[in-house]
Amino acid sequence: MTKDSAIKALLFDVFGTVVDWRGGVARHVGPFLGRRNMAVDATEFADAWRREYSPAMEEIRSGRRSFVRLDVLHKENLVKVLRSFGIDIDSVTADELDELNLAWHRLDPWPDSVEGLLRLKRQFIIAPLSNGNIRLMVDMAKRAALPWDAILGAEVVRAYKPSPQVYADTTDILGFSPAEVCMVAAHNGDLAAARQCGLKTAFVLRPVEHGPGQQSDLRAEQSWDYEAADLNDLATQLGCPT
Template sequence: MTNRSEIKALLFDVFGTVVDWRSGVARDLRPFLTRQAIRVDSFEFADAWRRQYAPAMNEIRSGRRPFVRLDVLHRENLLRVLTDYGVNVSSISADELDELNRAWHHLDPWPDSVEGLLRLKRRFVIASLSNGNISLMLDMAKRAALPWDAILGAEVVRAYKPSPQVYVETVEILGLAPSEVCMVAAHNGDLAAARLCGLKTAFVVRPTEHGPAQKSDLHAEQTWDFAAADLNDLATQLGCPT
Protein backbone atom coordinates (compact mmCIF):
# COMPACT_ATOMS: atom_id res chain seq x y z
CA MET A 1 0.00 0.00 0.00
CA THR A 2 1.30 3.45 -0.90
CA ASN A 3 2.44 5.60 2.01
CA ARG A 4 0.60 8.81 1.23
CA SER A 5 2.24 10.60 4.18
CA GLU A 6 5.53 10.56 2.27
CA ILE A 7 4.10 12.65 -0.58
CA LYS A 8 4.88 16.37 -0.40
CA ALA A 9 4.08 17.58 -3.92
CA LEU A 10 1.73 16.72 -6.75
CA LEU A 11 2.66 17.39 -10.38
CA PHE A 12 -0.16 17.57 -12.91
CA ASP A 13 -0.45 16.89 -16.57
CA VAL A 14 -2.77 19.66 -17.77
CA PHE A 15 -4.13 19.07 -21.30
CA GLY A 16 -6.84 16.47 -20.84
CA THR A 17 -6.21 15.88 -17.14
CA VAL A 18 -7.09 19.30 -15.74
CA VAL A 19 -8.63 21.07 -18.75
CA ASP A 20 -10.90 19.99 -21.60
CA TRP A 21 -8.73 20.94 -24.59
CA ARG A 22 -11.03 19.46 -27.26
CA SER A 23 -14.14 21.46 -26.40
CA GLY A 24 -12.19 24.68 -25.90
CA VAL A 25 -10.30 24.47 -29.17
CA ALA A 26 -13.45 23.51 -31.09
CA ARG A 27 -15.31 26.48 -29.57
CA ASP A 28 -12.68 28.96 -30.73
CA LEU A 29 -12.44 27.29 -34.14
CA ARG A 30 -16.13 27.67 -35.02
CA PRO A 31 -16.18 31.41 -35.83
CA PHE A 32 -12.87 31.15 -37.68
CA LEU A 33 -14.06 28.24 -39.83
CA THR A 34 -17.28 30.14 -40.60
CA ARG A 35 -15.45 33.35 -41.57
CA GLN A 36 -13.06 31.46 -43.82
CA ALA A 37 -15.84 29.28 -45.32
CA ILE A 38 -13.94 26.13 -44.36
CA ARG A 39 -16.47 23.32 -44.48
CA VAL A 40 -15.23 21.08 -41.68
CA ASP A 41 -16.66 20.27 -38.26
CA SER A 42 -14.84 22.18 -35.53
CA PHE A 43 -14.30 19.03 -33.42
CA GLU A 44 -12.88 17.20 -36.44
CA PHE A 45 -10.46 20.07 -37.02
CA ALA A 46 -9.52 20.16 -33.31
CA ASP A 47 -8.77 16.43 -33.41
CA ALA A 48 -6.67 16.84 -36.55
CA TRP A 49 -4.73 19.70 -34.94
CA ARG A 50 -4.10 17.62 -31.83
CA ARG A 51 -2.88 14.64 -33.87
CA GLN A 52 0.07 16.79 -34.96
CA TYR A 53 1.07 17.31 -31.30
CA ALA A 54 3.14 14.17 -30.68
CA PRO A 55 4.92 14.06 -34.07
CA ALA A 56 5.99 17.70 -33.68
CA MET A 57 7.45 17.06 -30.22
CA ASN A 58 9.13 13.87 -31.42
CA GLU A 59 11.30 16.00 -33.71
CA ILE A 60 12.66 17.71 -30.60
CA ARG A 61 12.83 14.62 -28.38
CA SER A 62 14.83 12.84 -31.10
CA GLY A 63 17.38 15.66 -31.26
CA ARG A 64 16.56 16.43 -34.89
CA ARG A 65 15.39 19.90 -33.88
CA PRO A 66 16.36 22.27 -31.05
CA PHE A 67 13.76 22.97 -28.37
CA VAL A 68 11.03 25.45 -29.21
CA ARG A 69 8.01 26.25 -27.06
CA LEU A 70 4.66 24.61 -27.65
CA ASP A 71 3.06 27.81 -28.98
CA VAL A 72 5.49 27.61 -31.90
CA LEU A 73 4.68 23.96 -32.58
CA HIS A 74 0.94 24.60 -32.32
CA ARG A 75 1.13 27.39 -34.90
CA GLU A 76 3.17 25.30 -37.30
CA ASN A 77 0.73 22.43 -36.82
CA LEU A 78 -2.20 24.78 -37.48
CA LEU A 79 -0.75 25.77 -40.84
CA ARG A 80 -0.17 22.12 -41.67
CA VAL A 81 -3.77 21.13 -40.88
CA LEU A 82 -5.22 24.08 -42.78
CA THR A 83 -3.16 23.08 -45.80
CA ASP A 84 -4.33 19.47 -45.44
CA TYR A 85 -7.91 20.75 -45.68
CA GLY A 86 -7.07 22.63 -48.87
CA VAL A 87 -6.94 26.12 -47.37
CA ASN A 88 -4.64 28.74 -48.90
CA VAL A 89 -2.98 29.91 -45.69
CA SER A 90 -1.41 32.93 -47.41
CA SER A 91 -4.93 34.37 -47.66
CA ILE A 92 -5.29 34.47 -43.87
CA SER A 93 -3.65 37.29 -41.92
CA ALA A 94 -0.88 36.52 -39.47
CA ASP A 95 -2.87 38.25 -36.73
CA GLU A 96 -5.86 35.99 -37.30
CA LEU A 97 -3.68 32.89 -37.24
CA ASP A 98 -1.98 34.08 -34.06
CA GLU A 99 -5.34 34.69 -32.39
CA LEU A 100 -6.62 31.27 -33.37
CA ASN A 101 -3.42 29.68 -32.07
CA ARG A 102 -4.23 31.22 -28.70
CA ALA A 103 -7.25 28.91 -28.44
CA TRP A 104 -4.94 26.66 -26.44
CA HIS A 105 -4.57 29.48 -23.88
CA HIS A 106 -8.37 29.68 -23.35
CA LEU A 107 -9.30 26.17 -22.24
CA ASP A 108 -11.92 25.40 -19.61
CA PRO A 109 -11.28 23.17 -16.60
CA TRP A 110 -13.18 19.95 -16.10
CA PRO A 111 -16.07 20.54 -13.62
CA ASP A 112 -14.16 18.98 -10.70
CA SER A 113 -10.74 20.49 -11.42
CA VAL A 114 -10.73 23.77 -9.50
CA GLU A 115 -12.42 22.38 -6.40
CA GLY A 116 -10.20 19.32 -6.43
CA LEU A 117 -7.01 21.35 -6.87
CA LEU A 118 -7.98 23.70 -4.04
CA ARG A 119 -8.52 20.74 -1.73
CA LEU A 120 -5.20 19.18 -2.72
CA LYS A 121 -3.40 22.52 -2.35
CA ARG A 122 -4.26 22.67 1.35
CA ARG A 123 -2.09 19.64 2.00
CA PHE A 124 0.42 19.47 -0.86
CA VAL A 125 2.47 21.65 -3.15
CA ILE A 126 0.63 21.51 -6.49
CA ALA A 127 2.32 22.39 -9.77
CA SER A 128 1.72 21.89 -13.45
CA LEU A 129 4.05 19.53 -15.29
CA SER A 130 2.86 20.20 -18.81
CA ASN A 131 4.32 20.32 -22.29
CA GLY A 132 2.65 23.73 -22.53
CA ASN A 133 4.92 26.78 -22.35
CA ILE A 134 4.84 29.15 -19.40
CA SER A 135 2.85 32.00 -20.99
CA LEU A 136 0.26 29.49 -22.20
CA MET A 137 -0.03 27.96 -18.73
CA LEU A 138 -0.27 31.40 -17.10
CA ASP A 139 -3.08 32.53 -19.42
CA MET A 140 -4.94 29.28 -18.88
CA ALA A 141 -4.53 29.45 -15.10
CA LYS A 142 -5.80 33.03 -14.96
CA ARG A 143 -8.83 32.29 -17.11
CA ALA A 144 -9.74 28.98 -15.48
CA ALA A 145 -8.76 29.93 -11.89
CA LEU A 146 -6.28 27.07 -11.60
CA PRO A 147 -4.55 27.61 -8.23
CA TRP A 148 -1.03 26.39 -9.00
CA ASP A 149 1.77 26.92 -6.50
CA ALA A 150 4.19 26.76 -9.44
CA ILE A 151 4.11 26.39 -13.21
CA LEU A 152 6.75 23.89 -14.27
CA GLY A 153 7.27 21.56 -17.20
CA ALA A 154 8.73 21.48 -20.69
CA GLU A 155 9.84 25.08 -21.14
CA VAL A 156 11.55 25.15 -17.74
CA VAL A 157 13.73 22.12 -18.48
CA ARG A 158 13.85 22.58 -22.29
CA ALA A 159 12.52 19.10 -23.03
CA TYR A 160 9.16 17.45 -23.68
CA LYS A 161 7.45 14.65 -21.80
CA PRO A 162 7.83 11.73 -21.64
CA SER A 163 11.60 12.33 -21.74
CA PRO A 164 13.01 11.32 -18.31
CA GLN A 165 14.77 14.70 -18.05
CA VAL A 166 11.40 16.43 -17.61
CA TYR A 167 10.44 14.47 -14.50
CA VAL A 168 13.91 14.24 -12.97
CA GLU A 169 14.79 17.92 -13.31
CA THR A 170 11.35 19.07 -12.14
CA VAL A 171 11.73 17.04 -8.94
CA GLU A 172 15.18 18.57 -8.46
CA ILE A 173 13.73 22.07 -8.92
CA LEU A 174 11.29 21.36 -6.09
CA GLY A 175 14.16 20.19 -3.87
CA LEU A 176 12.45 16.87 -3.19
CA ALA A 177 13.18 13.19 -3.66
CA PRO A 178 11.26 11.43 -6.45
CA SER A 179 9.43 9.31 -3.87
CA GLU A 180 8.06 12.52 -2.31
CA VAL A 181 6.41 13.59 -5.58
CA CYS A 182 3.31 12.16 -7.25
CA MET A 183 2.57 12.59 -10.95
CA VAL A 184 -1.15 13.02 -11.67
CA ALA A 185 -2.34 12.32 -15.21
CA ALA A 186 -5.17 10.95 -17.31
CA HIS A 187 -2.62 9.27 -19.57
CA ASN A 188 -1.07 5.91 -18.73
CA GLY A 189 2.03 6.66 -20.81
CA ASP A 190 2.79 9.82 -18.82
CA LEU A 191 2.52 7.88 -15.57
CA ALA A 192 4.67 5.04 -16.85
CA ALA A 193 7.46 7.50 -17.69
CA ALA A 194 7.15 9.20 -14.29
CA ARG A 195 7.26 5.86 -12.45
CA LEU A 196 10.49 4.91 -14.23
CA CYS A 197 11.98 8.09 -12.72
CA GLY A 198 10.91 7.08 -9.20
CA LEU A 199 7.80 9.26 -8.82
CA LYS A 200 4.57 8.04 -7.33
CA THR A 201 1.64 7.95 -9.72
CA ALA A 202 -2.07 8.82 -9.74
CA PHE A 203 -4.38 8.02 -12.64
CA VAL A 204 -7.46 10.21 -13.15
CA VAL A 205 -9.90 8.92 -15.74
CA ARG A 206 -11.11 11.43 -18.34
CA PRO A 207 -13.25 9.25 -20.62
CA THR A 208 -14.30 12.04 -22.99
CA GLU A 209 -10.99 13.87 -23.47
CA HIS A 210 -10.97 12.75 -27.10
CA GLY A 211 -14.74 12.85 -27.52
CA PRO A 212 -17.55 10.34 -27.09
CA ALA A 213 -15.78 7.64 -29.12
CA GLN A 214 -12.58 7.70 -27.06
CA LYS A 215 -10.78 4.35 -26.97
CA SER A 216 -7.57 5.15 -25.06
CA ASP A 217 -6.87 5.76 -21.37
CA LEU A 218 -10.33 4.59 -20.28
CA HIS A 219 -8.86 2.76 -17.28
CA ALA A 220 -5.64 2.35 -15.33
CA GLU A 221 -3.40 0.04 -17.37
CA GLN A 222 -0.98 -0.59 -14.52
CA THR A 223 -1.31 -0.74 -10.76
CA TRP A 224 -0.66 2.94 -10.14
CA ASP A 225 -0.35 4.22 -6.58
CA PHE A 226 -3.77 5.85 -6.90
CA ALA A 227 -6.63 5.58 -9.38
CA ALA A 228 -9.40 8.18 -9.16
CA ALA A 229 -12.66 9.09 -10.87
CA ASP A 230 -11.76 12.80 -10.77
CA LEU A 231 -9.65 15.26 -8.78
CA ASN A 232 -12.12 15.42 -5.91
CA ASP A 233 -11.92 11.64 -5.59
CA LEU A 234 -8.12 11.88 -5.59
CA ALA A 235 -8.27 14.55 -2.87
CA THR A 236 -10.43 12.27 -0.75
CA GLN A 237 -8.06 9.34 -1.23
CA LEU A 238 -5.17 11.57 -0.18
CA GLY A 239 -6.95 12.66 3.00
CA CYS A 240 -7.70 16.24 1.98
CA PRO A 241 -10.67 17.87 3.71
CA THR A 242 -13.69 19.05 1.77
Protein backbone atom coordinates in the same frame (compact mmCIF):
# COMPACT_ATOMS: atom_id res chain seq x y z
CA MET B 1 -7.96 6.59 2.71
CA THR B 2 -5.53 8.71 4.71
CA LYS B 3 -2.99 11.10 3.33
CA ASP B 4 0.27 9.55 2.14
CA SER B 5 2.72 11.30 4.45
CA ALA B 6 5.60 10.72 2.02
CA ILE B 7 4.03 12.82 -0.75
CA LYS B 8 4.94 16.50 -0.58
CA ALA B 9 4.02 17.68 -4.07
CA LEU B 10 1.64 16.78 -6.86
CA LEU B 11 2.56 17.42 -10.49
CA PHE B 12 -0.21 17.49 -13.08
CA ASP B 13 -0.52 16.76 -16.72
CA VAL B 14 -2.79 19.55 -17.94
CA PHE B 15 -4.13 18.96 -21.47
CA GLY B 16 -6.86 16.38 -20.99
CA THR B 17 -6.27 15.81 -17.27
CA VAL B 18 -7.10 19.26 -15.90
CA VAL B 19 -8.64 20.99 -18.92
CA ASP B 20 -10.79 19.99 -21.88
CA TRP B 21 -8.52 20.77 -24.83
CA ARG B 22 -10.85 19.32 -27.48
CA GLY B 23 -13.93 21.32 -26.52
CA GLY B 24 -11.92 24.50 -25.96
CA VAL B 25 -10.08 24.39 -29.27
CA ALA B 26 -13.29 23.54 -31.15
CA ARG B 27 -15.11 26.46 -29.51
CA HIS B 28 -12.33 28.82 -30.49
CA VAL B 29 -11.84 27.73 -34.11
CA GLY B 30 -15.56 27.34 -34.86
CA PRO B 31 -16.16 31.03 -35.68
CA PHE B 32 -13.11 31.09 -37.99
CA LEU B 33 -14.41 28.07 -39.91
CA GLY B 34 -17.88 29.60 -40.02
CA ARG B 35 -16.62 32.87 -41.50
CA ARG B 36 -15.05 30.89 -44.32
CA ASN B 37 -18.22 28.86 -44.89
CA MET B 38 -16.26 25.67 -44.41
CA ALA B 39 -18.22 22.47 -43.94
CA VAL B 40 -15.72 21.26 -41.36
CA ASP B 41 -16.74 20.14 -37.90
CA ALA B 42 -14.83 22.18 -35.34
CA THR B 43 -14.06 19.11 -33.20
CA GLU B 44 -12.70 17.36 -36.30
CA PHE B 45 -10.37 20.32 -36.80
CA ALA B 46 -9.34 20.20 -33.13
CA ASP B 47 -8.57 16.49 -33.42
CA ALA B 48 -6.49 17.05 -36.54
CA TRP B 49 -4.53 19.81 -34.83
CA ARG B 50 -3.91 17.61 -31.79
CA ARG B 51 -2.67 14.73 -33.95
CA GLU B 52 0.28 16.89 -34.98
CA TYR B 53 1.23 17.43 -31.32
CA SER B 54 3.29 14.34 -30.55
CA PRO B 55 5.10 14.09 -33.93
CA ALA B 56 6.21 17.72 -33.60
CA MET B 57 7.60 17.13 -30.11
CA GLU B 58 9.30 13.93 -31.21
CA GLU B 59 11.51 15.98 -33.52
CA ILE B 60 12.85 17.68 -30.39
CA ARG B 61 12.91 14.60 -28.16
CA SER B 62 14.94 12.76 -30.80
CA GLY B 63 17.51 15.55 -31.03
CA ARG B 64 16.71 16.31 -34.66
CA ARG B 65 15.59 19.78 -33.65
CA SER B 66 16.57 22.17 -30.88
CA PHE B 67 13.99 22.96 -28.21
CA VAL B 68 11.28 25.48 -29.04
CA ARG B 69 8.26 26.24 -26.87
CA LEU B 70 4.92 24.60 -27.53
CA ASP B 71 3.33 27.82 -28.80
CA VAL B 72 5.76 27.66 -31.72
CA LEU B 73 4.96 24.03 -32.45
CA HIS B 74 1.22 24.65 -32.17
CA LYS B 75 1.44 27.49 -34.69
CA GLU B 76 3.48 25.42 -37.14
CA ASN B 77 1.00 22.57 -36.73
CA LEU B 78 -1.91 24.95 -37.26
CA VAL B 79 -0.51 25.94 -40.66
CA LYS B 80 -0.23 22.25 -41.60
CA VAL B 81 -3.81 21.55 -40.57
CA LEU B 82 -5.22 24.58 -42.36
CA ARG B 83 -3.55 23.41 -45.54
CA SER B 84 -4.80 19.85 -45.03
CA PHE B 85 -8.36 21.20 -44.93
CA GLY B 86 -7.80 23.06 -48.19
CA ILE B 87 -7.44 26.54 -46.75
CA ASP B 88 -5.15 28.87 -48.71
CA ILE B 89 -2.70 29.83 -46.00
CA ASP B 90 -1.86 33.08 -47.82
CA SER B 91 -5.45 34.18 -47.24
CA VAL B 92 -5.04 33.89 -43.46
CA THR B 93 -3.50 36.96 -41.85
CA ALA B 94 -0.72 36.79 -39.27
CA ASP B 95 -3.14 38.21 -36.70
CA GLU B 96 -5.67 35.48 -37.49
CA LEU B 97 -3.03 32.80 -37.03
CA ASP B 98 -1.93 34.27 -33.71
CA GLU B 99 -5.52 34.52 -32.52
CA LEU B 100 -6.30 30.94 -33.51
CA ASN B 101 -3.16 29.74 -31.76
CA LEU B 102 -4.39 31.31 -28.54
CA ALA B 103 -7.12 28.66 -28.45
CA TRP B 104 -4.72 26.55 -26.37
CA HIS B 105 -4.43 29.38 -23.83
CA ARG B 106 -8.22 29.55 -23.36
CA LEU B 107 -9.26 26.04 -22.43
CA ASP B 108 -11.96 25.28 -19.88
CA PRO B 109 -11.27 23.15 -16.81
CA TRP B 110 -13.19 19.94 -16.29
CA PRO B 111 -16.07 20.55 -13.83
CA ASP B 112 -14.18 19.01 -10.89
CA SER B 113 -10.76 20.52 -11.59
CA VAL B 114 -10.78 23.81 -9.70
CA GLU B 115 -12.47 22.44 -6.59
CA GLY B 116 -10.24 19.38 -6.60
CA LEU B 117 -7.07 21.42 -7.03
CA LEU B 118 -8.05 23.78 -4.22
CA ARG B 119 -8.56 20.84 -1.88
CA LEU B 120 -5.23 19.30 -2.86
CA LYS B 121 -3.43 22.65 -2.59
CA ARG B 122 -4.26 22.86 1.13
CA GLN B 123 -2.00 19.90 1.87
CA PHE B 124 0.41 19.62 -1.06
CA ILE B 125 2.45 21.79 -3.38
CA ILE B 126 0.65 21.62 -6.72
CA ALA B 127 2.08 22.55 -10.10
CA PRO B 128 1.61 21.65 -13.76
CA LEU B 129 4.13 19.31 -15.34
CA SER B 130 2.92 20.05 -18.83
CA ASN B 131 4.39 20.24 -22.29
CA GLY B 132 2.75 23.66 -22.46
CA ASN B 133 5.06 26.67 -22.19
CA ILE B 134 5.05 29.10 -19.28
CA ARG B 135 2.99 31.87 -20.91
CA LEU B 136 0.42 29.33 -22.09
CA MET B 137 0.11 27.82 -18.61
CA VAL B 138 -0.16 31.23 -16.94
CA ASP B 139 -2.81 32.48 -19.36
CA MET B 140 -4.80 29.27 -18.92
CA ALA B 141 -4.51 29.39 -15.14
CA LYS B 142 -5.68 33.00 -14.95
CA ARG B 143 -8.67 32.38 -17.22
CA ALA B 144 -9.70 29.08 -15.63
CA ALA B 145 -8.77 29.97 -12.01
CA LEU B 146 -6.33 27.08 -11.69
CA PRO B 147 -4.64 27.65 -8.31
CA TRP B 148 -1.08 26.49 -9.05
CA ASP B 149 1.70 27.11 -6.55
CA ALA B 150 4.26 27.22 -9.36
CA ILE B 151 4.45 26.86 -13.15
CA LEU B 152 6.73 23.99 -14.10
CA GLY B 153 7.10 21.78 -17.14
CA ALA B 154 8.71 21.54 -20.54
CA GLU B 155 9.88 25.11 -21.04
CA VAL B 156 11.48 25.19 -17.58
CA VAL B 157 13.63 22.11 -18.25
CA ARG B 158 13.71 22.56 -22.04
CA ALA B 159 12.56 19.06 -22.84
CA TYR B 160 9.25 17.37 -23.62
CA LYS B 161 7.50 14.53 -21.86
CA PRO B 162 7.88 11.63 -21.70
CA SER B 163 11.65 12.23 -21.73
CA PRO B 164 13.01 11.20 -18.30
CA GLN B 165 14.76 14.57 -17.98
CA VAL B 166 11.40 16.30 -17.62
CA TYR B 167 10.37 14.35 -14.51
CA ALA B 168 13.83 14.18 -12.95
CA ASP B 169 14.71 17.85 -13.42
CA THR B 170 11.29 19.07 -12.28
CA THR B 171 11.55 17.01 -9.10
CA ASP B 172 15.03 18.42 -8.49
CA ILE B 173 13.75 21.99 -9.00
CA LEU B 174 11.18 21.39 -6.25
CA GLY B 175 13.90 20.11 -3.94
CA PHE B 176 12.20 16.79 -3.25
CA SER B 177 13.17 13.20 -3.84
CA PRO B 178 11.16 11.42 -6.56
CA ALA B 179 9.32 9.37 -3.91
CA GLU B 180 8.00 12.62 -2.40
CA VAL B 181 6.38 13.67 -5.68
CA CYS B 182 3.27 12.23 -7.32
CA MET B 183 2.50 12.60 -11.03
CA VAL B 184 -1.22 13.01 -11.75
CA ALA B 185 -2.39 12.26 -15.28
CA ALA B 186 -5.20 10.83 -17.37
CA HIS B 187 -2.64 9.15 -19.61
CA ASN B 188 -1.05 5.82 -18.78
CA GLY B 189 2.05 6.59 -20.84
CA ASP B 190 2.76 9.76 -18.85
CA LEU B 191 2.47 7.83 -15.60
CA ALA B 192 4.68 5.00 -16.84
CA ALA B 193 7.44 7.48 -17.67
CA ALA B 194 7.08 9.17 -14.28
CA ARG B 195 7.18 5.85 -12.44
CA GLN B 196 10.41 4.92 -14.21
CA CYS B 197 11.92 8.07 -12.70
CA GLY B 198 10.80 7.06 -9.21
CA LEU B 199 7.74 9.29 -8.87
CA LYS B 200 4.50 8.08 -7.35
CA THR B 201 1.56 7.96 -9.72
CA ALA B 202 -2.15 8.81 -9.79
CA PHE B 203 -4.43 7.95 -12.70
CA VAL B 204 -7.46 10.20 -13.19
CA LEU B 205 -10.11 8.93 -15.58
CA ARG B 206 -11.11 11.36 -18.37
CA PRO B 207 -13.26 9.14 -20.63
CA VAL B 208 -14.30 11.87 -23.09
CA GLU B 209 -11.01 13.74 -23.52
CA HIS B 210 -11.05 12.64 -27.18
CA GLY B 211 -14.82 12.77 -27.52
CA PRO B 212 -17.59 10.20 -27.03
CA GLY B 213 -15.80 7.59 -29.11
CA GLN B 214 -12.59 7.63 -27.08
CA GLN B 215 -10.74 4.32 -27.12
CA SER B 216 -7.55 5.10 -25.18
CA ASP B 217 -6.85 5.60 -21.47
CA LEU B 218 -10.26 4.31 -20.42
CA ARG B 219 -8.73 2.39 -17.53
CA ALA B 220 -5.59 2.18 -15.46
CA GLU B 221 -3.23 -0.08 -17.39
CA GLN B 222 -0.86 -0.63 -14.48
CA SER B 223 -1.24 -0.72 -10.70
CA TRP B 224 -0.72 2.98 -10.16
CA ASP B 225 -0.42 4.25 -6.58
CA TYR B 226 -3.83 5.91 -6.92
CA GLU B 227 -6.72 5.54 -9.34
CA ALA B 228 -9.41 8.22 -9.20
CA ALA B 229 -12.66 9.09 -10.94
CA ASP B 230 -11.75 12.80 -10.88
CA LEU B 231 -9.66 15.29 -8.92
CA ASN B 232 -12.14 15.48 -6.06
CA ASP B 233 -11.95 11.72 -5.72
CA LEU B 234 -8.15 11.95 -5.66
CA ALA B 235 -8.32 14.62 -2.98
CA THR B 236 -10.53 12.40 -0.87
CA GLN B 237 -8.19 9.45 -1.30
CA LEU B 238 -5.28 11.62 -0.22
CA GLY B 239 -7.10 12.70 2.93
CA CYS B 240 -7.85 16.29 1.89
CA PRO B 241 -10.93 17.77 3.60
CA THR B 242 -13.83 19.15 1.60
